[in-house]
Amino acid sequence: xxxxxxxxxxxxxRPTGAPTEDNFDFKTEQLPEIKDGELLLRTxxxxxxxxxxxxxxxxxxxxxxxxxxxxxxxxxxxxxxQSKNDKFAVGDWVxxxxxxxxxxxxxxxxxxxxxxxxxxPSYALGVMxxxxxxxxxxxxxxxxxKEGETVVVAAATGPVGATVGQIAKIKGxxxxxxxxxxxxxxxxxxKLGFDACIDHKADNFEEQLKEACxxxxxxxxxxxxGKVFDAVLPLLNISARIxxxxxxxxxxxxxxxxxxxxxxxxxxxILTKRIKMQGFIIFDDYGHRxxxxxxxxxxxxxxxxxxxxxxxxxxxxxxxxxxxxMLNGKNFGKTVVKVNNPL
Amino acid sequence: xxxxxxxxxxxxxRPTGAPTEDNFDFKTEQLPEIKDGELLLRTxxxxxxxxxxxxxxxxxxxxxxxxxxxxxxxxxxxxxxQSKNDKFAVGDWVxxxxxxxxxxxxxxxxxxxxxxxxxxPSYALGVMxxxxxxxxxxxxxxxxxKEGETVVVAAATGPVGATVGQIAKIKGxxxxxxxxxxxxxxxxxxKLGFDACIDHKADNFEEQLKEACxxxxxxxxxxxxGKVFDAVLPLLNISARIxxxxxxxxxxxxxxxxxxxxxxxxxxxILTKRIKMQGFIIFDDYGHRxxxxxxxxxxxxxxxxxxxxxxxxxxxxxxxxxxxxMLNGKNFGKTVVKVNNPL
Numbered sequence: 001x002x003x004x005x006x007x008x009x010x011x012x013x014r015p016t017g018a019p020t021e022d023n024f025d026f027k028t029e030q031l032p033e034i035k036d037g038e039l040l041l042r043t044x045x046x047x048x049x050x051x052x053x054x055x056x057x058x059x060x061x062x063x064x065x066x067x068x069x070x071x072x073x074x075x076x077x078x079x080x081x082q083s084k085n086d087k088f089a090v091g092d093w094v095x096x097x098x099x100x101x102x103x104x105x106x107x108x109x110x111x112x113x114x115x116x117x118x119x120x121p122s123y124a125l126g127v128m129x130x131x132x133x134x135x136x137x138x139x140x141x142x143x144x145x146k147e148g149e150t151v152v153v154a155a156a157t158g159p160v161g162a163t164v165g166q167i168a169k170i171k172g173x174x175x176x177x178x179x180x181x182x183x184x185x186x187x188x189x190x191k192l193g194f195d196a197c198i199d200h201k202a203d204n205f206e207e208q209l210k211e212a213c214x215x216x217x218x219x220x221x222x223x224x225x226g227k228v229f230d231a232v233l234p235l236l237n238i239s240a241r242i243x244x245x246x247x248x249x250x251x252x253x254x255x256x257x258x259x260x261x262x263x264x265x266x267x268x269x270i271l272t273k274r275i276k277m278q279g280f281i282i283f284d285d286y287g288h289r290x291x292x293x294x295x296x297x298x299x300x301x302x303x304x305x306x307x308x309x310x311x312x313x314x315x316x317x318x319x320x321x322x323x324x325x326m327l328n329g330k331n332f333g334k335t336v337v338k339v340n341n342p343l
Numbered sequence: 344x345x346x347x348x349x350x351x352x353x354x355x356x357r358p359t360g361a362p363t364e365d366n367f368d369f370k371t372e373q374l375p376e377i378k379d380g381e382l383l384l385r386t387x388x389x390x391x392x393x394x395x396x397x398x399x400x401x402x403x404x405x406x407x408x409x410x411x412x413x414x415x416x417x418x419x420x421x422x423x424x425q426s427k428n429d430k431f432a433v434g435d436w437v438x439x440x441x442x443x444x445x446x447x448x449x450x451x452x453x454x455x456x457x458x459x460x461x462x463x464p465s466y467a468l469g470v471m472x473x474x475x476x477x478x479x480x481x482x483x484x485x486x487x488x489k490e491g492e493t494v495v496v497a498a499a500t501g502p503v504g505a506t507v508g509q510i511a512k513i514k515g516x517x518x519x520x521x522x523x524x525x526x527x528x529x530x531x532x533x534k535l536g537f538d539a540c541i542d543h544k545a546d547n548f549e550e551q552l553k554e555a556c557x558x559x560x561x562x563x564x565x566x567x568x569g570k571v572f573d574a575v576l577p578l579l580n581i582s583a584r585i586x587x588x589x590x591x592x593x594x595x596x597x598x599x600x601x602x603x604x605x606x607x608x609x610x611x612x613i614l615t616k617r618i619k620m621q622g623f624i625i626f627d628d629y630g631h632r633x634x635x636x637x638x639x640x641x642x643x644x645x646x647x648x649x650x651x652x653x654x655x656x657x658x659x660x661x662x663x664x665x666x667x668x669m670l671n672g673k674n675f676g677k678t679v680v681k682v683n684n685p686l
Contacts, residue, residue, distance in 0.1 A: 259602015
């Protein structure tokens with residue numbers, strides 16, 4: 001066996017506002033030869049997700065921040081390129097958490113086997129993985145949608161929003177999406193089956209949202225915050241539920257917005273409308289229910305009830321640009337970087 | 344039978360900030376003689392509660408606002424003084440919702456009979472009534488306290504806060520109260536059995552609260568908002584629960600506070616700490632579970648596990664002052680106005 005050169009992105013400095021190329025070091029290192037029990041993993045697909053922006057800050061967030069000089073974290077779908085571990089053969093596919101790099105050495109633990117010939121391996125990063133699971137549990141367990149209720153979700157063509165809306169349709173709800181641009185809105189309605197999708201870039205966005213939600217909003221699946229939430233708030237019905245899994249519009253904020261301070265006004269809404277707002281982190285809160293999700297989702301995919309769109313970026317060196325594009329809503333579907341060709 | 348003169352407080356104008364005497368008209372009217380099927384109710388006890396402040400505004404709140412010229416709403420414990428209704432005899436006690444007046448004519452509907460010789464009739468306005476029920480369901484159903492967890496509640500000697508803390512103690516929690524002044528704090532610890540009670544008027548209130556909550560806060564029962572919430576927020580643990588039944592510190596606010604705008608910062612906390620915040624209105628959300636509460640609470644009172652303190656105001660003409668004192672935390676226990684002597 002031979003050692004390989006590994007290219008990787010490490011955190012060079014903490015961003016102020018939107019990340020730039022300067023916040024990352026693109027480094028090359030020679031990996032040592034693998035020892036007994038180890039594997040050399042070849043990254044095929046790298047998932048880019050909004051939560052990664054939080055890890056770049058030196059502040060309390062979902063989890064520990066990435067330290068300066070450390071590799072950027074992230075889920076990957078890899079193939080085993082070399083193996084000195086009985087449990088894995090060369091060519092096997094695995095779901096791993098090896099971050100922004102072309103190769104990784106693993107002891108075989110904390111890998112989820114995907115078999116040696118999965119039909120759509122990258123789905124494990126999206127509709128069958130963390131984003132799909134996030135959509136499923138947040139909507140069903142916290143949102144508790146009932147037939148005939150109105151469910152609103154933003155980032156409607158992203159991996160979470162698209163899945164939320166399609167599950168809500170399966171459950172008999174009216175679904176109103178919010179997305180940036182007419183192309184995405186058209187996709188949400190025509191391909192994903194949403195009842196309506198409103199372009200948040202439109203001048204009369206708030207008015208259009210109100211018109212689309214003729215019976216108010218019973219479940220608002222929150223993943224963006226900002227002006228979308230401002231428009232949603234007055235439309236919420238009595239006993240509305242707000243699963244809160246992200247606030248992507250706020251991740252690059254460098255300071256609190258100007259006043260007035262609406263914190264207690266929000267709590268006043270929650271009180272008088274008897275709203276439930278609940279934050280969750282999918283694997284921490286619901287890890288024990290993954291099988292339930294995987295069974296349902298696999299069936300819906302097989303039956304064609306859930307469609308899934310990927311925004312595939314070719315070339316590992318384009319990772320930072322792809323990451324910023326995703327934070328700014330320029331992706332159309334789940335952002336995945338194709339890092340290496342399969343074996 | 345003879346007609347009676349009835350004195351009552353009607354809403355004269357909507358307050359800007361704290362209510363004043365000018366916002367009320369103190370009127371006398373002669374009631375007509377009762378007809379067949381009717382009762383003349385003699386108000387013995389009038390309950391004064393924070394939610395009434397919301398009803399004085401012409402804005403969306405828990406319920407419809409009181410109209411100008413209409414009687415101020417409120418729960419009362421009355422005795423039947425005259426009866427032309429077979430279901431009620433003279434001298435019977437009832438829980439009613441007849442508002443700020445000395446007498447009322449009722450058709451006998453929407454009254455809860457309390458028997459003809461209740462031991463503590465005014466308790467139906469407090470620990471055995473709306474405030475006690477609010478404490479019970481909010482803490483147990485939304486707060487879901489587990490043995491050994493830390494529960495924090497403000498207005499710790501008020502009818503809701505005192506009950507929340509004592510139920511939490513019954514459930515094996517550590518309980519930290521917040522109240523205004525050393526006398527109230529002493530009462531919460533010595534009489535109600537709280538583990539600690541912090542004076543929010545103390546200069547180093549935030550520091551004291553932090554020291555008392557050595558393991559953070561798992562359940563914050565919110566009924567005040569304002570600077571108490573500001574101090575609680577950084578101490579909340581992962582997966583904390585916030586039942587939200589009131590924001591009394593905000594009820595007299597005439598405009599939103601100055602910035603910065605912390606609305607999305609609050610949502611950021613809810614997200615990263617996976618907090619559940621849920622508003623509720625007791626009879627709308629939990630009316631069907633009243634019996635469950637009444638059974639438990641009666642038992643706890645009988646066993647001496649729950650203590651209850653009333654702040655009894657003598658004289659109906661003192662109602663407005665007593666109401667403002669309650670909004671400003673000058674009451675010590677449940678505010679009840681003794682309107683008439685019992686028959």
